[in-house]
Amino acid sequence: MRLTAKSEYGVLAVIDLACTYGSGPVSARQIAERRGIPPRFLEQLFVSLRRAGIVTAVRGARGGFTLTRPPAQITVLDVVEALEGPLQSSVCDQERESGCGKSASCAAAPVWARATHALRDVFAGTTLESLAGTQGTFDRRDSASII
Amino acid sequence: MRLTAKSEYGVLAVIDLACTYGSGPVSARQIAERRGIPPRFLEQLFVSLRRAGIVTAVRGARGGFTLTRPPAQITVLDVVEALEGPLQSSVCDQERESGCGKSASCAAAPVWARATHALRDVFAGTTLESLAGTQGTFDRRDSASII
DNA sequence: CCAATCATTACCGAAACGGTAGGGATTGAA
């Protein structure tokens, strides 16, 4: 339940890959420049994204990263959990002594659970395609310039 | 968009006040013991809750805290924002250089905005009454014991 | 060969987190 710069940068980066999907690998340096992300920091994020199976790395000159699946099949939840760890409530994740003398479980647990669920729904329901689509893909820009 | 121990403890504390609503002030020390909260830490939280107009303090011996409004009229959002500050997306809160050469705004902004909105909805839609209600109020427990 | 690129590990300053400490002001009750 905590979102840091990792998620912000990471989602931007994979949106970039979604925009160029099908055109071969894109280097981390290129993305860092285009999106205004500290290059060495982005490199670290790509390590996590690769280990999570979201991107494939191509090493060596002319190397870079590509999405392992079409943008429509990758959600923001995939990316966020790859970078921040499992999305769960940061509060009340253990059982705790109760109050009100009635229940043995935390009285506030229901609201934290609903919050986590709502967040998960938003992230799981947002694909890279939908985010990249709002600004158009590179491909579509190219085909538009044909006119 | 970050929830810390402040929210966890704070919501527990006001649930406690909701359970005892109408029975006069309850001391922070009492609540701390009942709910397993570090007493001095809870004291600090009550300062914020009082300044936010959520609780009223009664000083001196036999003093303590009471809710300023009925539990049905206080939401978890009120409490969380009193303790953590305004609930907003911790990422992408500034405009940022774009990518894909199409838009001047952050490509990921929509999903962060939806996330914040979803979280806000959950918190604003959860009252202290509904949380205290799941475990029964002290009053109801008392009336039950009359039988 | 060499430049570009990813891979890995270590490090580091600043901020936030999760409290603790010490004192002061107020008030009910003995």
Place this chain on the structure above:
DNA sequence: TTCAATCCCTACCGTTTCGGTAATGATTGG
């Protein structure tokens, strides 16, 4: 009138996390 209980305020403090930077190695296209 004293005293204990309680809230009030400010400061402090050790640890962890955040947001990177640095150094170095491995791989590969040209």
